[in-house]
Amino acid sequence: MTDYDAIIIGGGHNGLVAAAYLAQAGQSVLVLERRDIVGGACVTEELFPGYRVSSCAYICHLLQAKVIDDLRLREHGFAVYQLEPARFQPYPDGNVLVFWDDVDRTVEGMRHLSAHDAAAYPRWLDFWRRAAGLIHPYFLTAPPSLSELVARARRTGDEDVLETLLTRSMADLVQAYFESPWLQGATIQAHDVGDPAAVGSAFCQSYIRCDMYSRPEDCGIVRGGMGTIPQAMLRSAEQSGATVRTGVSVRRVLVEDGAARGVELADGEVIASRVVLSNADPKRTYLRLVGAEHLDGAFRRQVGRLKTRATYLKFHAALRELPDFSRYLGPDFDPRALAYIKICPSADYFAHSWDDALHGRPSRSPVMEVQIPTVYDPTLAPPGQHVMSIWVSYAPVQPRDGTWDTLRRPVGEHLIDTLATYAPNLREAIVDWSLFTPWDLEQRVGLTDGNIRHLDIVPSQFLTQRPLPGYADYRTPIEGLYLCGAGTHPGGEVTGAPGHNAAAVVLRDWAG
Ligand SMILES: Cc1cc2nc3c(=O)[nH]c(=O)nc-3n(C[C@H](O)[C@H](O)[C@H](O)COP(=O)(O)OP(=O)(O)OC[C@H]3O[C@@H](n4cnc5c(N)ncnc54)[C@H](O)[C@@H]3O)c2cc1C
Structure with missing residues (x-):
């Protein structure tokens, strides 16, 4: 006797995407989300009375465009503000770079800093377009093996790009293209690899740069905050017949004779199903939700060794006025320039940030991606006021000295001090602020180690290796148990791809 065809543990955006596709295919689907809201790491929350933040x-x-269209997310409320300029980057010496959609305009603004770098910038973009072009075709398919990737690169004439990705680091690349600290600081990035000098940092950057293939009208600040996306997915899934329950935590996956039979909730309720999909991260799924007796010890140890060490901070503030960047933008600047501000003065600054985290220290040179969405979307704050959020690289999972509880305040103060060197009125502008540490992200969202992509996207956990070699197809060692979250191919970020792909595999397995 089963209650549902499919139970999905977790109403993160990928769980909802999987639910919508399965329900569209006529299956009875139940989503169980432990929080009172759906969306997981993609939510809008009122952290301060009257101020809502992503x-x-x-x-x-x-x-993914296909997910947006198949789930009719626009009809269900999804809309974005495209950013123009895309990004603004101030430097301590008073210099500034503004990145526009129009490459010529961006290049024009670089010339006064370095004619060499201005000339190199279009080639840099071209390199990443070719690099991402190797990975992007696999977002909604099975991941390619290395030999398939090589074969594609040969076909598309991008073997040189693939060779560069596999043999050189982001630091190598940034230095090869740019000579000035300003451009190097603006372009350095290593995401979950962390160390920009590590080989593999360029390869994994190609995943993030797949956004060069997203439709422009799907990219930007989401109206109503990022929570609008899972809300639209929820409506789509429900319209197709899925049931979604919030405020219910799954205690364990029920396994009999090596096959998943349903779930038991924290309050003891048992719900039976033909299959179970877990939107929780792989470590949480295998090490907490599936009893140790159902998994081979060696497999569990392999899961325990999965890398979840690249962690970040998230700072939020309610503002009574905009930070004053007139030193950089002039007295009458267009506030929309403040939608996305990047603070990273040099490649060394970035490297120090990772080095601190690696040694258990909150970063003394925090790399900050500052967003003030209210310059586009005034509905998020009281009239005339603003919200500001900062995504900060990097932070240790656990600090070496002290706890996140004791460090939360001084670390938050350091972020404010750092940003105030660029925008002197910042302290007076802040009504209230809060900082999410990796510990907070784990508690709130259920992310093991606060890992924002469930597992680091590093070469050993990318493509056919994600989450583990032999299990990159959403199936698990337990029959009828599937993974459908960011810890699976193609990876983290708000893509909808793991949910889409996992549902397709479930339906294929049912079709026999
Ligand atoms: C600070 C931060 C900044 C980020 N910035 C960006 C960004 O700007 N752009 C971008 O694209 N991506 C960003 N990401 C990454 C992106 O948000 C995530 O990779 C993505 O949302 C993961 O989606 P998911 O559905 O796979 O998993 P999740 O969002 O983690 O959802 C999993 C769900 O499962 C639920 N769950 C877990 N265990 C149980 C249980 N036992 N019972 C019931 N429910 C359970 C959780 O509560 C959660 O709702 C960011 C993430 C963070 C944390």
């Missing part, structure tokens, strides 16, 4: 994910850039 409390985790803040920019929509990789949400």
Whole structure:
């Protein structure tokens, strides 16, 4: 006897996407979300009375067009503000870079800093377009093996790009293209690899740069905050017949004779199903939700060794006025320039940020991606006021000295001090602020180690290796148990791709 065809543990955006596709295919589906809201790491929350923020994910850039269209997310309320300029980057010496959609305009603004770098910038973009072009075709398919990737690169004439990705680091690349600290600081990035000098940092950056293939009208600040996306997915899934329950935590996956039979909730309720999909991260699923007796010890140890060490901070503030960047933008600047501000003065600054985290220290040179969404979307704050959020790289999972509880305040103060060196009125502008540490992200969202992409996107956990070699197809060692979250191919970020792909595999397995 089963109650549902499919139970989905977790109403993160991927769980909802999987639910919508399965329900569209006529299956009876139940989503169980432990929080009172759906969305997981993609939510809008009122952290301060009257001020709403995208409390985790803040920019929509990789949400797959097919998912948007298949789930009719626009009809269900999804809309974005495209950013123009795309980004503004101030430097301590008073210099500034503004990145526009129009490459010529961006290049024009770079010339006064370095004619060499201005000339190199279009080639840099071209390199990443070719690099992402190798990975992007696999977002909604099975991941390619290395030999398939090589074969594609040969076909598309991008073997040189693939070779560069596999053999050089982001630091190598940034230095090869740019000579000035300003451009190097603006372009350095290593995401979950962390160390920009590590080989693999460029390869994994190609995943994030797949946003060059997203439709422009799908990228930007989401109207109503990122929570609008799962709300639209929820409506789509429910319209197709799925049931979604919030405020219910799954205690364990019920396994009999090596096969998943349903779930038991924290209050003891048992619900039976033909299959179970877990939107929780792989470590949480295998090490907490599936009893140790149902998994091989070696497999569990392999899961325990999965890398979840690249962690970040999320700072939020309610503002009574905009930070004053007139030193950089002139007295009458267009406030929309403040939608996305990046603070990273040099490649060394970035490297120090990772080095601190690696040694258990909150970063003394925090790399900050600052978003003030209210310059586009005034509905998020009281009239004339603003919200500001900062995504900060990097932070240790656990600090070496002290606890996140004791460090939360001084670390938050350091972020404010750092940003105030660029915008002197910042302290007076802040009505209230809060900081999410990796510990807070784990408690709130259920992310193991606060890992924003469930597992680090590093070469050993990318493509056919994600989450584990032999299990990159959403199936698990337990029959009828599937993974459908960011810890699976293609990876984290708000893409909808793992949910889409996992549902397709479930339906294929049912079709026999
Ligand atoms: C601070 C931060 C900043 C980010 N910035 C961006 C960004 O700007 N752009 C972007 O695209 N991405 C960003 N990301 C990454 C992105 O948000 C995530 O990778 C993505 O949302 C993961 O979606 P998911 O559905 O796979 O998993 P999740 O969002 O983690 O959802 C999993 C769900 O499962 C639920 N759950 C877990 N265990 C149980 C249980 N036992 N019972 C019931 N429910 C359970 C959780 O409560 C959660 O709702 C950011 C993430 C964070 C944390």
